[in-house]
Amino acid sequence: MIYTVTMNPAVDYTVLVPQLALGKVNRTEREAYFFGGKGINVSVVLHNLGIESTALGFISGFTGQFIRQGMQSLGIKNDFIELSSGMTRINIKIKSDKETDINGMGPSVDRDSVAALLNKTKALKDGDCLVLAGAVPKNLDTKIYSDVINSITAKDICVIVDATEDYLLNTLKHKPFMVKPNRAELGQLFGKEIHTDSDIVFYANKLQKMGARNVLISVGNKGAVLVTENNRIICRDAPKGQVKNTVGAGDSLTAGFIAGYMRTNDFDYALRYGLAAGSATAFSETLATKEKIEQVLNGFE
Numbered sequence: 149m150i151y152t153v154t155m156n157p158a159v160d161y162t163v164l165v166p167q168l169a170l171g172k173v174n175r176t177e178r179e180a181y182f183f184g185g186k187g188i189n190v191s192v193v194l195h196n197l198g199i200e201s202t203a204l205g206f207i208s209g210f211t212g213q214f215i216r217q218g219m220q221s222l223g224i225k226n227d228f229i230e231l232s233s234g235m236t237r238i239n240i241k242i243k244s245d246k247e248t249d250i251n252g253m254g255p256s257v258d259r260d261s262v263a264a265l266l267n268k269t270k271a272l273k274d275g276d277c278l279v280l281a282g283a284v285p286k287n288l289d290t291k292i293y294s295d296v297i298n299s300i301t302a303k304d305i306c307v308i309v310d311a312t313e314d315y316l317l318n319t320l321k322h323k324p325f326m327v328k329p330n331r332a333e334l335g336q337l338f339g340k341e342i343h344t345d346s347d348i349v350f351y352a353n354k355l356q357k358m359g360a361r362n363v364l365i366s367v368g369n370k371g372a373v374l375v376t377e378n379n380r381i382i383c384r385d386a387p388k389g390q391v392k393n394t395v396g397a398g399d400s401l402t403a404g405f406i407a408g409y410m411r412t413n414d415f416d417y418a419l420r421y422g423l424a425a426g427s428a429t430a431f432s433e434t435l436a437t438k439e440k441i442e443q444v445l446n447g448f449e
Contacts, residue, residue, distance in 0.1 A: 291318045
């Protein structure tokens with residue numbers, strides 16, 4: 149079973165404002181609500197590919213119920229912990245001549261709720277896969293992802309981490325199967341600006357020396373670089389197409405990579421399938437469907 153953990157999920161409120169005028173009243177031409185968060189997005193794309201997962205994490209308030217009900221309506225298993233106070237955050241995505249995001253903070257998570265999450269992850273079994281992805285509520289320690297992994301260290305579980313800064317660095321001592329920063333996040337980990345593939349490989353190798361087995365770095369519309377535990381460097385350009393949406397593209401890359409690797413145990417295919425999934429989301433209004441992924445994959449050399 150695949151489990152995804154989303155510590156700070158969100159309801160994305162997406163609005164189309166053709167010409168945003170600051171300091172004035174603006175009216176939308178189109179609006180929509182989506183439930184999300186990086187781990188949840190991974191679960192949704194896996195579901196679209198016919199792969200079962202269970203979504204874990206924290207929810208609260210009416211926005212949290214919107215997420216739970218949305219997952220249930222799709223038939224995606226979830227075992228969220230409901231907080232006693234606060235409200236799952238709302239992220240505002242303004243689509244105009246320039247895209248603007250306003251992301252909410254989210255609720256505080258109490259110690260009992262953290263303990264409840266760790267009890268759930270302790271129940272994972274050998275052969276399971278655990279995806280730790282996304283932002284963390286500000287009141288939680290930067291070791292929270294490390295604490296989750298520590299709860300399963302005695303088991304043979306494939307751990308994938310998509311987090312930033314110390315939240316990621318603190319997991320490396322546990323030797324996760326894969327970490328997935330994007331290029332900007334990779335630079336932030338080392339206080340450097342990264343411009344070239346050779347820079348990416350250099351700092352990916354540093355992450356491997358610190359404990360990561362495999363490092364997947366997404367580079368937006370330029371594709372991705374995978375540095376594997378058997379010393380392979382695989383660089384692939386992204387498929388070409390009209391970009392309509394960037395929200396969840398990186399999470400779709402993660403889901404596609406997992407699906408591809410589960411199917412073939414082959415890094416080349418997994419990266420190719422992951423990029424097809426990420427691009428399929430970028431070419432769609434919502435998260436990629438299986439049909440769209442297969443369409444992109446078929447035209448992807």
